[in-house]
Amino acid sequence: MTLDREQVLRSAAALLIHKSTATMDEVAKAAGIGRATLHRHFAGRDALVKALEDLGIQAFEAALDAARLDEGTAEEGLRRLIAAVEPSAGLLSFLVTENQLFEGDQVHEGWNRADARVSAFFRRGQERGEFRIDLTPAWLTEALYGLIGTGAWAVQVGRVATQDFQYMIVELLLGGARRSVEQ
Amino acid sequence: MTLDREQVLRSAAALLIHKSTATMDEVAKAAGIGRATLHRHFAGRDALVKALEDLGIQAFEAALDAARLDEGTAEEGLRRLIAAVEPSAGLLSFLVTENQLFEGDQVHEGWNRADARVSAFFRRGQERGEFRIDLTPAWLTEALYGLIGTGAWAVQVGRVATQDFQYMIVELLLGGARRSVEQ
DNA sequence: CCCTGATGAGACAATCATGTCTCATATGGC
DNA sequence: GCCATATGAGACATGATTGTCTCATCAGGG
Numbered sequence: 001m002t003l004d005r006e007q008v009l010r011s012a013a014a015l016l017i018h019k020s021t022a023t024m025d026e027v028a029k030a031a032g033i034g035r036a037t038l039h040r041h042f043a044g045r046d047a048l049v050k051a052l053e054d055l056g057i058q059a060f061e062a063a064l065d066a067a068r069l070d071e072g073t074a075e076e077g078l079r080r081l082i083a084a085v086e087p088s089a090g091l092l093s094f095l096v097t098e099n100q101l102f103e104g105d106q107v108h109e110g111w112n113r114a115d116a117r118v119s120a121f122f123r124r125g126q127e128r129g130e131f132r133i134d135l136t137p138a139w140l141t142e143a144l145y146g147l148i149g150t151g152a153w154a155v156q157v158g159r160v161a162t163q164d165f166q167y168m169i170v171e172l173l174l175g176g177a178r179r180s181v182e183q
Numbered sequence: 184m185t186l187d188r189e190q191v192l193r194s195a196a197a198l199l200i201h202k203s204t205a206t207m208d209e210v211a212k213a214a215g216i217g218r219a220t221l222h223r224h225f226a227g228r229d230a231l232v233k234a235l236e237d238l239g240i241q242a243f244e245a246a247l248d249a250a251r252l253d254e255g256t257a258e259e260g261l262r263r264l265i266a267a268v269e270p271s272a273g274l275l276s277f278l279v280t281e282n283q284l285f286e287g288d289q290v291h292e293g294w295n296r297a298d299a300r301v302s303a304f305f306r307r308g309q310e311r312g313e314f315r316i317d318l319t320p321a322w323l324t325e326a327l328y329g330l331i332g333t334g335a336w337a338v339q340v341g342r343v344a345t346q347d348f349q350y351m352i353v354e355l356l357l358g359g360a361r362r363s364v365e366q
Numbered sequence: 367c368c369c370t371g372a373t374g375a376g377a378c379a380a381t382c383a384t385g386t387c388t389c390a391t392a393t394g395g396c
Numbered sequence: 397g398c399c400a401t402a403t404g405a406g407a408c409a410t411g412a413t414t415g416t417c418t419c420a421t422c423a424g425g426g
Contacts, residue, residue, distance in 0.1 A: 020284065023413060034374040097280065100336060101203065132362045138342045139351045140360055146333030147326060153283060154325045168322045176359030177323055179315045206383060217404040
């Protein structure tokens with residue numbers, strides 16, 4: 001009887017990723033529950049998005065943990081991070097876009113935590129001589145988010161094969177488009 | 184007396200870039216005109232977005248022309264393209280996001296034209312041995328759009344300095360984050 | 367088997383954005 | 397100065413969405 005809150009959130013995410021303007025009624029139908037029940041568990045649309053935000057942050061921080069960014073080379077860490085983040089790429093992409101709409105409102109402190117970890121990772125990579133120092137950690141962080149979102153969308157519309165998601169992102173982010181001598 | 188249609192579109196773009204959900208009333212106020220006048224010139228919100236789309240495509244195709252992608256090395260062409268596109272980056276970023284919402288609806292043929300030009304540019308670069316062949320032209324095209332959008336946003340929120348916009352995008356797209364031997 | 371609690375369906379009012387309309391005003395050409 | 401035209405302000409109806417409520421139904425525990 002007890003409603004599976006997690007399951008509702010996951011189907012809501014799946015819907016909102018593709019149609020960010022979906023109504024509460026559509027969300028409810030997608031989750032296979034009534035609109036009233038949806039309202040009983042999430043006070044309103046804002047509360048629903050907030051819950052999705054919590055879910056996304058949790059997933060992203062779990063991916064950061066699973067990636068063990070400190071082990072091995074920075075390149076290996078980045079590959080593990082992108083691999084770990086792939087299942088949540090759509091949700092994270094949705095949340096990043098949604099976040100950009102929040103004008104001056106306070107952002108979820110979880111994003112700041114995650115940003116700091118990613119940014120620090122790129123900084124360490126620079127200090128160890130693995131990453132270029134002329135691209136700022138803040139930019140590399142944003143670029144990573146942007147490419148994950150672009151990659152998720154490209155896969156969704158079929159411009160990139162699902163199995164190429166990780167490769168395309170990692171290779172572009174690490175090596176760029178230029179054909180270098182060692183290749 | 185004649186209303187400056189171009190000026191209205193530009194202020195609408197400036198507003199919608201930051202707040203994609205702005206109402207017609209807000210758009211009118213931002214343009215310094217009445218809502219009725221706005222409706223007289225643009226039948227509805229859809230027509231307004233369509234007009235912005237035309238404006239954005241026109242700007243992007245003008246940038247493609249100005250970049251002279253065929254002259255010199257592919258790298259030089261890409262640098263010129265990003266420089267030429269910078270003034271319209273915000274508008275283009277908004278339109279790309281907006282386009283992703285159009286479910287199965289037909290996309291503006293202008294995007295297909297532009298996509299084809301960019302994609303062909305990357306393909307030529309590959310054929311001439313300047314670009315890696317393991318990253319598909321379609322992905323490089325999407326990544327370019329994504330990075331332009333990310334860059335425009337990063338500049339807008341102050342994470343990247345305005346004068347670094349071009350450099351950050353071009354360098355990441357071409358060379359990637361990895362520190363290579365020649366550096 | 368009964369009873370408690372959650373659910374689904376639907377009614378309902380309130381809100382908001384939209385699109386249309388009217389009317390008074392102002393601008394610019396003649 | 398006059399007139400045609402465009403504009404601004406606002407009223408109005410409409411449709412969509414939201415949030416709340418009621419009520420009948422159903423499932424599970426005791």
